[in-house]
Amino acid sequence: MQTRRNFIKALALSASIAAIGAPLGAHAADTIKVGILHSLSGTMAISETALKNVALMTIEEINASGGVMGKKLEPVVVDPASNWPLFAEKARQLISQDKVAAVFGCWTSVSRKSVNPVFKELNGLLFYPVQYEGEELEKNVFYTGAAPNQQAIPAVEYLMSEEGGGAKRFVLLGTDYVYPRTTNKILRAFLKSKGVADADIMEDYTPFGHSDYQTIIANIKKFASEGKKTAVVSTINGDSNVPFYKELGNAGLKATDVPVVAFSVGEEELRGVDTKPLVGHLAAWNYFMSLKNPQNDAFIKKYKDWAKKNGVPNADTVVTNDPMEATYVGIHMWKQAVEKAKSTDTDKVIAALGGQTFKAPSGFTLTMDKTNHHLHKPVYIGEVRADGQFDVVWKTKEPIRAQPWSPFIAGNEGKQGL
């Protein structure tokens, strides 16, 4: 009796496993799986949730137009919960368990650094959509965000120009981790090469999540009053930006006196701020939502429609930003490369990716560099408007090539050909 019941149980169990397994197996034959590795909870959820949304939208768009090589894409969404070691674990799961063809994900540099060894070991493929500090070139990673020479350096050049106010003194202000520290190291060397003395540079860092910027603003004011025209370069990350800009507005530090240019503040970050006192402060990106061109109009409309259809909270006020555009471009470039290689094999796709072009919402046809895994990108500098969008006040004439190994860091001289 006992054994018979067990036997029936086992039978039922295996039948149900087969029932689950069968459609999956059938599915796998005519779909290609891609992984989406963005934090949907924890501190980074604020920024990364939008990237997951735009990735799903892009995949839906590609499927609607016939998929890749006649196969539909099947997104596998995982949540690494803003926990850096968990990023590595989830990446491993995506590649070896779910057998995804490519992964789109990560935001902070520390999360990218933690998944890099996994992609290398398992020969996976990662598309990283956020501006970063450079000093890295992995065979298995494609960088669709900006390298320092596609964002930080042009922004500082603009501040030094007549248009930008002719700044002679600089405050380098950041959150205390690898991206701001490395960027400021590059900027310091760059400013030195332009003849700015060490005494005219003030560097300051705050912890993640810092919310009391009184002392820092007072120090900036003191520094700015000691003579020449001063500008602030901010690499403050995450929601610390809100109290920073609030304090800035209340302390009466106007953009016409001391302009602040930010590298991690976009449309999404300004949603939580009253932007009226901030009009005129700057941000440097490779894309702004306010750009006027047919690709961008279509991109914004598509995202808004998708957000409404899928019940994204506050769907009527969603915005698009630079990393979202980079995600969109990255997925499309991967699709084109797969079609060119006629395979999803990592090595073949990597070989096919170099030289791919895509008509991007930034208004330019972007090219994936043949050798260095970075996009050639246009640079825009925008001034904050009262409605939280940006007015473009300066832009490059055409996309510029990335220099992942900054020439302003010692020891990189031999790597400039990459």
Add this chain to the structure above:
Amino acid sequence: MEPAMNRLLLRLVLFCAALACLAGPARAALDPALLAGFHGDFSSRVAAIEALGVAGGDDARRVLAALEEGNLGVVGERVLIVDGDTVRDAATGEAAEVAAADVDLITVNNRVRRALSAAHAALSLLAGERGERLAAAQNLSENASETLLPLFERALAAEKDEAVRGVLTRAMAKVNLGAANPAKRLQAAEALGESSDPAVKNMLAVLLQKNGDTWAEPDIAVRTAAEASIAAIDRRVATAQHIGTVFSGLSLGSILLLAALGLAITYGVMGIINMAHGELLMVGAYATFMVQTLFRSYLPGWLDWYVVAAIPVAFFAAALVGVAMERLVLRHLYGRPLESLLATWGLSLVLIQAMRIIVGPQNVELANPSWMSGGIELAAGVVLPWNRIVIIGFAVFVLVLIWLTMQKTRLGMFVRAVTQNRPMAGCVGVPTARVDTLAFAIGAGIAGLGGLALSQIANVGPAMGQGYIVDSFMVVVLGGVGQLAGAVWAALGLGIVSKFLEGWAGAVIAKILVLVFIIVFIQKRPQGIFALKGRFADS
């Protein structure tokens, strides 16, 4: 390029000023050629602003005002002003047959904004209200140069207000430092001693530079005067900066106090380590946000006062959540500190996730009311922001409220009795269970008020409370458990000490030093600054 730009600005300023003086007859229409520059890049726009200044008149002023507000645009060859749905020709002021949506609005960048504000300042220096004149004088004083002297003299002759006169006199003195006449230079160097602007100090310091054997300033009397003035400015700047630091310390202290007061009550009375205290702050902040949303939709005219209306809402919302927590969970865990710690930690996660689901994971926007924006300028570079001043006042208000409740009401007496000796209070008929609930509600409500205050200066998001829980416990532990006075001293002390440390060592080191200090302090004096007297303390 910088001097060229300044010259341009100054010329423009003078023209505008001359116009304001003469009040020339307004012409019927502007020459369209004047507006042509608005079709070009930023440089030609600045030139067009200058040209408009030359032309002057009401029409030009109207065009400049439209540009400042971002309502000036172009369509083809025409320059137009958009006013809601109607579009007018900028040159003639007549209605144009163009849809507002088709007008390509002109972008204003910081350079154009500077030119506009200089033009504006010159116009209002001679004609505006007192506040406007003062702002205009300060604006022009920053770029004071010889070309502006006649304007300053004219304004000074007409000016009655002492503050504006002072700014104008110093602005002239700045220019006169370079005069050929030593007597004039001496007078200027002396006059600048009244300034409290570090930039002026730099100007004076230039005079004292020695180049080989020759001084930058040949006259010894002027040099002595300059030295005395520099010392005076230094004193004033140093005093202002110290006041500024103490103020930021007080401000941080008041925020810590608001965050920790509620905890001081719940921890003090019930000995519960409430890990969900931060989430009660969050509930208060979201209640404030809700009130703001309601005001936006139903009472837009009263939007500036939503913060006041939010005070009771934030208090009762958080108190309600507190009562629910106490009745449903904590009540069953009295006397088991470890379990209640874990349970409240779980509750905090539940509350965070609930808020994520209900309102969304993103931070919500709370605008400062206009009466809480901006600040009072103590001296150049030291501004006391209104929102922080209001919060310090609010902290005092809440403190008085709690003190009155605790000392003057029957409930307060019960709470104190339970704090000191729970079994004995129960024996003499204090309904300890009800006192627990009410005390917890009061503590939670105060946390809600803290959330209201935080919403005016920090981020409001589902996880906002997590950042304050450690700080709150630091204040309570440092001050001594169950002591209001302890919490006050600990909060203010921590605030001021961290601000001085920050100024000296930076935010990261300051945070570390404060934590190290607390660890050492608690080892030496585990009962906190103020120890509770009585039997409770011994047990």
